Amino acid sequence: MKKKFYLTTPLYYVNDMPHLGHAYTTISADALARYHRLKGEEVFFLTGTDEHGMKIFRAAQKMGLSPQELADRMVKRFKELWNILSISYDDFIRTTEVRHTRVVEKVFKILFQKGEIYRGKYRGWYCTPCESFWLSSQLREGKFCPECGREVEELEEETFFFRLSRYETRLLDFLRDNPSFVLPPSRYRETVEFVRGGLKDLSVTRLNLSWGVPCPLDIHHSIYVWIDALLNYISAPGYLFEEERFQTLWPVDVHLIGKDILKFHSIIWPALLMALDLPLPKLIFAHGWWLSEGEKMSKSKGNVIDPKELAQKYGADTLRYFLLREVPFGEDGNLSHSLFEERINSDLANDLGNLLHRVLPLVERYLGGKIPSPSSLQKEDKKLIEKGREIIPKMDRSMDKLSFSEALSFLWELVRETNLYLDRCAPWRLFKNKALKRAKTVTYVTLETIRRISFLLFPFLPTSSLKMGEQIGLEEKAISSATLKEVKEWGKLPPGKEIKKGPPLFPRIED
Numbered sequence: 001m002k003k004k005f006y007l008t009t010p011l012y013y014v015n016d017m018p019h020l021g022h023a024y025t026t027i028s029a030d031a032l033a034r035y036h037r038l039k040g041e042e043v044f045f046l047t048g049t050d051e052h053g054m055k056i057f058r059a060a061q062k063m064g065l066s067p068q069e070l071a072d073r074m075v076k077r078f079k080e081l082w083n084i085l086s087i088s089y090d091d092f093i094r095t096t097e098v099r100h101t102r103v104v105e106k107v108f109k110i111l112f113q114k115g116e117i118y119r120g121k122y123r124g125w126y127c128t129p130c131e132s133f134w135l136s137s138q139l140r141e142g143k144f145c146p147e148c149g150r151e152v153e154e155l156e157e158e159t160f161f162f163r164l165s166r167y168e169t170r171l172l173d174f175l176r177d178n179p180s181f182v183l184p185p186s187r188y189r190e191t192v193e194f195v196r197g198g199l200k201d202l203s204v205t206r207l208n209l210s211w212g213v214p215c216p217l218d219i220h221h222s223i224y225v226w227i228d229a230l231l232n233y234i235s236a237p238g239y240l241f242e243e244e245r246f247q248t249l250w251p252v253d254v255h256l257i258g259k260d261i262l263k264f265h266s267i268i269w270p271a272l273l274m275a276l277d278l279p280l281p282k283l284i285f286a287h288g289w290w291l292s293e294g295e296k297m298s299k300s301k302g303n304v305i306d307p308k309e310l311a312q313k314y315g316a317d318t319l320r321y322f323l324l325r326e327v328p329f330g331e332d333g334n335l336s337h338s339l340f341e342e343r344i345n346s347d348l349a350n351d352l353g354n355l356l357h358r359v360l361p362l363v364e365r366y367l368g369g370k371i372p373s374p375s376s377l378q379k380e381d382k383k384l385i386e387k388g389r390e391i392i393p394k395m396d397r398s399m400d401k402l403s404f405s406e407a408l409s410f411l412w413e414l415v416r417e418t419n420l421y422l423d424r425c426a427p428w429r430l431f432k433n434k435a436l437k438r439a440k441t442v443t444y445v446t447l448e449t450i451r452r453i454s455f456l457l458f459p460f461l462p463t464s465s466l467k468m469g470e471q472i473g474l475e476e477k478a479i480s481s482a483t484l485k486e487v488k489e490w491g492k493l494p495p496g497k498e499i500k501k502g503p504p505l506f507p508r509i510e511d
C-alpha cells in the first residue's frame with residue numbers, strides 16, 4: 001500500500017481578496033504536496049475557506065451583500081488564483097458546507113456530554129479582525145489588540161466555555177516529549193512559554209451572532225469561528241461520518257500555517273483533539289511573514305502585493321520560485337522589486353533558461369533535431385551523472401524539514417554543474433571539428449541531466465518543468481506522474497526522439 005501524506009493550509013477568510021500571504025502558504029503547501037507525490041506517496045492536500053463570524057458578516061454588510069453571497073464571490077477568486085498558481089489541492093472545504101457544519105455540531109454535543117464544554121459568562125475583550133478573545137491584562141495600551149494592534153470591543157455575554165485549562169499539564173508533557181511537534185524551534189519555544197504562562201478556559205460560542213454554525217446546545221448561540229474553522233481538518237477527511245476514510249488519513253502529517261495563527265494550532269487545536277481522544281497532528285509548521293519593500297503590507301499604505309498581478313506579469317512559476325527560494329522557510333521575507341529581478345534573472349533566466357538554450361540549438365543544427373545515442377562515457381560524464389544521483393537524498397532531507405530554499409539550492413548546484421560541464425566539454429567545438437561521437441555523448445549526457453532536472457523541478461515550478469520536458473521530447477504525463485525512482489535511473493531519454501525547441505522559458509526582467 002502507498003504511504004499516505006495528509007497536509008493542510010489554513011482556511012482563508014473570505015472578507016477580502018486573496019493576497020500574497022495566502023499565496024505563500026498555499027504555494028509552499030503545493031510544493032510539499034507535489035514533492036510527496038514524486039516520492040510515490042498517496043497525497044491528500046486540503047485547503048479551503050473560513051466563511052463564518054463577525055468579520056465576514058460586517059464585510060458583507062458594508063458591501064450590501066449577504067454573507068453567503070460574499071463568500072460565494074470570494075471563493076471564486078480564491079479558486080481562480082489557485083488555478084493561476086498551479087495549486088494542486090485535492091479538496092477545497094468551505095465552512096458553510098453541510099459536510100463540515102454537521103461535524104461541528106456533533107463535536108459540540110460530544111464535548112458537552114463529556115463535560116468538556118460548560119455554560120458560563122464571559123467578560124472581556126474581542127478583536128474582530130483577528131476573531132480573538134483577550135483579557136484586559138493582555139491588551140496594548142489598555143484597548144488595542146496585542147496581535148494586530150487594532151482597537152478591541154468590550155464583550156459581556158453568556159457563553160459556553162471549553163475547559164482548556166484542564167489541558168495545561170498534558171500539553172506541557174506532550175510538548176516536552178515531542179520537541180519537533182512545532183517547527184521552527186523558535187515557534188516551539190513560543191508555544192511552550194505560552195502554555196507555561198497558564199491556560200484559561202476558552203469561550204467557544206457567541207450570543208446572537210446569526211452568521212455562524214448554530215450551537216446545538218442553545219439556539220441563541222453560534223459556535224466561535226475559530227473552533228468552527230479548526231474542525232475542518234477532521235471534517236474534510238470524514239470524521240464521524242466516513243470513519244474508515246478518516247482512519248486512513250488521520251493524524252494529519254503537516255499543518256502549514258503562518259506564525260500569526262500559531263497558538264490556535266499549537267495549543268487550542270491539540271487540546272480539542274485530546275478532549276475528543278484523537279491523536280495529535282505530526283507536525284505544525286509556522287512560516288514567517290512577507291513584507292513589501294521592507295514594510296508590513298496594509299491597505300492604508302497602498303503597498304499590498306497582489307499575487308495575481310505578479311503572476312500575470314512575470315509568470316506564476318517565477319513568483320513561486322522567488323517565494324520558495326528567497327527566504328529560508330520559517331523566516332520573514334521581503335519582496336522588493338530589485339530582489340525579485342536579481343533572483344529571477346540570475347537563477348531562472350541565466351542558469352536554467354540558458355542551459356536549455358545552449359544545447360537545443362546544437363541538436364537542431366547538427367543532429368536533425370533528434371536525441372543522439374551516447375557512446376562510451378568519460379570521467380567527466382560520469383561525474384555529472386553521479387552528481388545528478390547524489391542530489392536526490394540531499395533534496396529529500398531538505399524537504400523533510402520543509403527547507404524549500406535549501407532543496408532548490410541543491411537543484412541549482414546541478415543546474416550550474418551542468419553549465420560548467422558544457423563549458424568544459426564545449427560540444428559546439430566538437431561538432432565543428434567533426435568529433436561526432438564525443439559531441440553526441442556530451443549532448444546526450446546534458447539532455448539526460450536536463451530530464452532529471454525537469455523531474456525534480458516539477459514540485460516547485462510545475463509549468464516550466466512541463467515545458468522543459470516538452471522541449472526535450474517528453475510527454476506531459478512522463479513528468480507529472482514521475483517518481484524519484486525514475487530520477488535516479490539513467491538513460492531514460494530515448495535516442496532518436498524528436499526535440500521541440502521553444503521560446504526562452506524565462507525571459508530576463510528588464511527594469
Ligand code: MSP
Nearest residue numbers: 010011012013021022050229230257258259289290
Ligand atoms: N481563517 C484563519 C485561519 C483558520 S485555519 C483553521 C486565518 N485566515 S487568514 O486569511 O487571515 O490568513 C491565512 C494565512 O495567511 C495565515 O497562515 C497567515 O499567516 C497568512 N498570511 C497573511 N498575511 C501574510 C503575510 N504578509 N506574509 C505571509 N503570510 C501571511 O487566519
